[in-house]
Structures are given as C-alpha cells and as structure tokens.
Amino acid sequence: MEIQFIEGGVCAPKGFWAGGVHCGIRKNREKKDLALIYSEKECTAAGVYTQNKVKGAPVTVTQQHLANGKAQAVLCNSGNANTCNADGEFIANSMCQAAAKTLNIDPQKIIIGSTGVIGQPLPLQPIVNAMDQLKSSLQTGAQGSDAAAQAIMTTDTKKKEAAVSFLIGGKPCCIGGICKGSGMIHPNMATMLCFMTSDAAISGEMIKKAVKEVTDDTFNMVSVDGDTSTNDTFTLMANGLAGNPEITGPGKDYDDFKAGLMAVCRRLAREMAADGEGATKLLECHVSGAPEKQTAVKVSKAVITSSLLKAAMFGADANWGRILCAVGYADAQFDIGKVGVTLGSAKGTIEVCKNGSGVEFSEEKAKQILLEDEIHIDISMDQGGGEATAWGCDLTYDYVKINGDYRT
CATH class of the missing domain: 3.60.70.12 (L-amino peptidase D-ALA esterase/amidase)
Structure with missing residues (x-):
C-alpha cells in the first residue's frame, strides 16, 4: 500500500x-x-x-x-x-x-x-x-x-x-x-x-x-x-x-x-x-534481537528515559556505559554479554560496545556524530526476533529554567 x-x-x-x-x-x-x-x-x-x-x-x-x-x-x-x-x-x-x-x-x-x-x-x-x-x-x-x-x-x-x-x-x-x-x-x-x-x-x-x-x-x-x-x-x-x-x-x-x-x-x-522542553536533540533508540518484543520495549524505554544518558547526549559525550547501565536495569530477562551498541547520526555511525564490553573507537568521530540534532542509538541483543523503537530527547539547562517558573 x-x-x-x-x-x-x-x-x-x-x-x-x-x-x-x-x-x-x-x-x-x-x-x-x-x-x-x-x-x-x-x-x-x-x-x-x-x-x-x-x-x-x-x-x-x-x-x-x-x-x-x-x-x-x-x-x-x-x-x-x-x-x-x-x-x-x-x-x-x-x-x-x-x-x-x-x-x-x-x-x-x-x-x-x-x-x-x-x-x-x-x-x-x-x-x-x-x-x-x-x-x-x-x-x-x-x-x-x-x-x-x-x-x-x-x-x-x-x-x-x-x-x-x-x-x-x-x-x-x-x-x-x-x-x-x-x-x-x-x-x-x-x-x-x-x-x-x-x-x-x-x-x-x-x-x-x-x-x-x-x-x-x-x-x-x-x-x-x-x-x-x-x-x-x-x-x-x-x-x-x-x-x-x-x-x-x-x-x-x-x-x-x-x-x-x-x-x-x-x-x-x-x-x-x-520538541521536548529545552531539547536540542531527538534521540531514537532501536532495539533488535531481543528475546521477545516486550523485552525490546522495556530496554528501549529504559535507555531514552535515563537522565544520565540524556545529559550525555546534550554534551555530545559518547559515554556508552550509561547506555549499557540503562539496558541492565530494564525489568526483563536477557544475557547482557551479547549486547552491542552503535551510535549514529547524519554524520555516520560508530560501534562503541560489543558483547557487553567496550571496543576501541575514535572519540573525535563520536563527538562529531553526537553533535547532530538527531541521534540514533542502535542496540543489538542477538537473542531472538523482538524489536522496538523509542523516542526521547536530551536533557538541557533550559528544561530546568522552563519548569522552574512554569506557573509564571
């Protein structure tokens, strides 16, 4: 159609x-x-x-x-x-x-x-x-x-x-x-x-x-x-x-x-x-290879709701450990040792984690990728056919300013 x-x-x-x-x-x-x-x-x-x-x-x-x-x-x-x-x-x-x-x-x-x-x-x-x-x-x-x-x-x-x-x-x-x-x-x-x-x-x-x-x-x-x-x-x-x-x-x-x-x-x-309050970037987290769809839903949501990850994205900091941390506290059963993470934007893609561990990558290239206004976080779980996509935004100084005086 x-x-x-x-x-x-x-x-x-x-x-x-x-x-x-x-x-x-x-x-x-x-x-x-x-x-x-x-x-x-x-x-x-x-x-x-x-x-x-x-x-x-x-x-x-x-x-x-x-x-x-x-x-x-x-x-x-x-x-x-x-x-x-x-x-x-x-x-x-x-x-x-x-x-x-x-x-x-x-x-x-x-x-x-x-x-x-x-x-x-x-x-x-x-x-x-x-x-x-x-x-x-x-x-x-x-x-x-x-x-x-x-x-x-x-x-x-x-x-x-x-x-x-x-x-x-x-x-x-x-x-x-x-x-x-x-x-x-x-x-x-x-x-x-x-x-x-x-x-x-x-x-x-x-x-x-x-x-x-x-x-x-x-x-x-x-x-x-x-x-x-x-x-x-x-x-x-x-x-x-x-x-x-x-x-x-x-x-x-x-x-x-x-x-x-x-x-x-x-x-x-x-x-x-x-258009999140104070946002400068759209975050899209796609999870694939999860044991089932509901696991993919929980993992993708855990990542885009992480305040630490959102703050890192505002600063264009490829702190992939915050992503893996959020994956790890998602309320689901899976093997973290099979999880990989790739960051992407209009400036390209870069793998930052494989099999639950860090890999060598160019911090300079990662910075350029994360300076764009739309960031893609791709998480491969390699444990099944479940997949889901969640959307969020970065956490900025302006979010606090807006909500500090919302009523006025």
Whole structure:
C-alpha cells in the first residue's frame, strides 16, 4: 500500500472543519487558547487516556462521552488543565453544552480536552462568550488545522500536525492529526493531547483496536522527562465520508487503515520528542534481537528515559556505559554479554560496545556524530526476533529554567 503525506492536518479528511481563537484564558492575547474540530457527520470514535491516578476532569468527561463510540466534535483549551478542581467536571460539561448549542449537536458527542497549569480554577465565562467567534473561525483545509494546532500548544515551540492519504477498497481515504506535548511527557497510553480525524468508514470495534495497537507502538514509546501527565488523551474520529466499504473485521482493509494511522502517529510522536522542553536533540533508540518484543520495549524505554544518558547526549559525550547501565536495569530477562551498541547520526555511525564490553573507537568521530540534532542509538541483543523503537530527547539547562517558573 502506498501512503502519501499531504497537507491539511485534521482537515485533510473530507467533512472536517477546525479553528482556534484567543478567548482570554491565557494572558498573552497573541496566543490562541481555544480550539474546535468539527465533523459534518457523526463519527465512530475511540480514545485512550492517562493511567495517572490523578485525572483531569476533561479525561473523565470524554471517557463518559465516548462510551457509546460516537462523537462529532472536539473542544480543547490551553493555559489551564482543569485538573484537581472541585468544579472540574461541571466546567468540562458546561463547555460541552456551550459548544453543542453553537454547533446544534448533542453535548454527549463532544470530546473535551484541557491543558496547562494543574490545580487552578478554569473560568467558564470567557469560553462561553467565545463560542460564536470560535464557530466563525472554522475552516476546511490547512488553515483550519493550523489554527487548532496552535490553540492547544502550551510550552511547545512548534505546532505538530500531519496527514496522509491512501486507498481502502479503491477509495481514497485520509487520516490527519494534531498533537501537543513538550513537557510532562512519559505517557503510558498516548501523548499529552492528540486529536485524530479520518474520513474512512470503520466500525466501532475496529477503530478501538486500531487506536490501541498504534498508540502502543508510537506514543507509548515516547518520553521527555519521565512524568506521566494528568490529562493525556488520544482520540480518533472517523466519519466514513470517503465512501469505502466499512471496515468491520481483520483483513487487508483494516491493515491498510492501521498503516495509515501508524504513519501519522509515528511522525507526530517523533515531533513531540524532538520538541521536548529545552531539547536540542531527538534521540531514537532501536532495539533488535531481543528475546521477545516486550523485552525490546522495556530496554528501549529504559535507555531514552535515563537522565544520565540524556545529559550525555546534550554534551555530545559518547559515554556508552550509561547506555549499557540503562539496558541492565530494564525489568526483563536477557544475557547482557551479547549486547552491542552503535551510535549514529547524519554524520555516520560508530560501534562503541560489543558483547557487553567496550571496543576501541575514535572519540573525535563520536563527538562529531553526537553533535547532530538527531541521534540514533542502535542496540543489538542477538537473542531472538523482538524489536522496538523509542523516542526521547536530551536533557538541557533550559528544561530546568522552563519548569522552574512554569506557573509564571
């Protein structure tokens, strides 16, 4: 199957509109803080959420709304997480009601999201007052997706959106998405916030299956700082306007849909890792030859979450012992004496460890490789067919600066 990346983000699929405005939650009037995504037709929908015991009110409300597998719109604010607030669910439901009235749809068909500071009351009136303006901001195409992507950003330095087109049953189909996430990223389900759209026709059962399988191999493999957010939410809405035969079970059509979803999520996951708070480098750790996949998952995650390794990558220091140390404390059974490590980037590759021991290498060449802004850490375990890839970023002085005064 040929998958082509295209413009348009969440508005690339047929029948989707998006927009964003500044409503007054954020002090900076130049920054949008309220986003809306709308489908002309009711969608099958599914989501996965944070596994943190502390959950934002929007997570609870969205879980309730998607219990029947149906949705038609996404409403999301930035600047305030609406978490740990006594009136949080009331505010989240009231936001849905205000949007539903403006769009003339059922409030239960709205996915709600919030991101920002935890434990601060979220004012409702600015959001309610902005609904007509927000509806007027809705556009199809790239401009609509761009506005929504900007409106959900917090400490992100760049918007994150992607879309693909491909064929299902001879019909052109699209999947698009926007996401935000820069800090408090160590998801055990998806990313901090990610909203996906598709015009493919797919059943509720199969969309749930696709969401779970794809997020496990993409957003579940990202870590910026080891902190799992309270508001992590990943949702996918599919309205069927592409006109393909509905995907109701396993087979080629499902595999093609999943491949398209995987392509978008993989790109967004990489962009999120690269945009980690204060980050200067994207780290990609690929583990091969593990006894089974789960071991590869644990090892790759252990490496990209190591603070010592992340700091070494910031300094372009080929301190491979920190990599092997992280491999060694991964919660899995394997023979460390068979493990090898190779470092790579656009400047080439260099082997630094073989059979669990160091090998001679040029420190100068290693330095040049590690000065690039995308670093590849390849770990060969030579003990089976399991493999996995995880993404992270370096740990810099700016990460502490950003989080030292986040609330101000």
